[in-house]
Amino acid sequence: SAVISQKPSRDICQRGTSLTIQCQVDSQVTMMFWYRQQPGQSLTLIATANQGSEATYESGFVIDKFPISRPNLTFSTLTVSNMSPEDSSIYLCSVEDTAGRPVETQYFGPGTRLLVL
Amino acid sequence: GQQVMQIPQYQHVQEGEDFTTYCNSSTTLSNIQWYKQRPGGHPVFLIQLVKSGEVKKQKRLTFQFGEAKKNSSLHITATQTTDVGTYFCALISSGTYKYIFGTGTRLKVLA
Numbered sequence: 001s002a003v004i005s006q007k008p009s010r011d012i013c014q015r016g017t018s019l020t021i022q023c024q025v026d027s028q029v030t031m032m033f034w035y036r037q038q039p040g041q042s043l044t045l046i047a048t049a050n051q052g053s054e055a056t057y058e059s060g061f062v063i064d065k066f067p068i069s070r071p072n073l074t075f076s077t078l079t080v081s082n083m084s085p086e087d088s089s090i091y092l093c094s095v096e097d098t099a100g101r102p103v104e105t106q107y108f109g110p111g112t113r114l115l116v117l
Numbered sequence: 118g119q120q121v122m123q124i125p126q127y128q129h130v131q132e133g134e135d136f137t138t139y140c141n142s143s144t145t146l147s148n149i150q151w152y153k154q155r156p157g158g159h160p161v162f163l164i165q166l167v168k169s170g171e172v173k174k175q176k177r178l179t180f181q182f183g184e185a186k187k188n189s190s191l192h193i194t195a196t197q198t199t200d201v202g203t204y205f206c207a208l209i210s211s212g213t214y215k216y217i218f219g220t221g222t223r224l225k226v227l228a
Contacts, residue, residue, distance in 0.1 A: 031214075033216070040223075041221075042205065042218045042219065042220050042221050043160065043205070043218040044218075045215060045216065045217075048215065058215075092159060092160075104165075104209060105150075105162045105165070106150075106152075106160075106162060106207075106216060107162070108159040108160050108161070109159065110158075110159055111159050
């Protein structure tokens with residue numbers, strides 16, 4: 001199974017600033033996903049990041065607000081730009097691991113807990 | 118788009134009691150997955166169901182896929198305090214290969 005780390009694990013930010021979250025995987029993966037999980041809520045997909053192409057954003061999420069980089073098969077970043085208190089949430093990266101398995105399985109990073117004041 | 122509802126939203130049980138959460142889709146599913154998220158943790162994959170009427174067991178956990186492939190259930194027998202957490206069902210949207218998570222059921226087990 002893939003092992004995923006995220007940095008930072010948590011942060012408190014002032015409104016109007018930006019925060020870049022890093023996601024590192026211990027193996028090469030094709031598909032990486034970024035989710036947002038507001039307190040007590042389910043997971044909402046922000047975008048899919050594939051190496052070598054532009055990220056694909058879900059309805060309600062735009063590149064100017066959540067720019068994503070995917071420079072190689074083990075790393076991705078998500079930036080939360082011009083933050084407001086409504087951006088306070090947990091941000092999770094995940095990867096899909098199909099190596100040697102018949103089942104598509106998602107592995108999640110530990111998450112980044114963001115509080116915007 | 119596809120929506121996945123789970124009931125109940127919350128459940129408090131006494132340790133040793135059984136627990137069931139239900140996952141309902143508005144459309145026929147090709148598959149359904151279940152994840153568990155401990156408090157303060159991240160979702161962890163439990164299982165995937167693919168076949169109509171499929172039943173799979175993991176120790177005290179029993180997973181079932183409905184005959185019409187529009188619903189699924191997770192049943193825990195004789196809950197323990199280690200079962201505490203939020204249980205999510207998830208489906209892979211056909212065509213887009215994106216994961217859509219259910220609304221989740223938060224389980225509390227009282228010792």
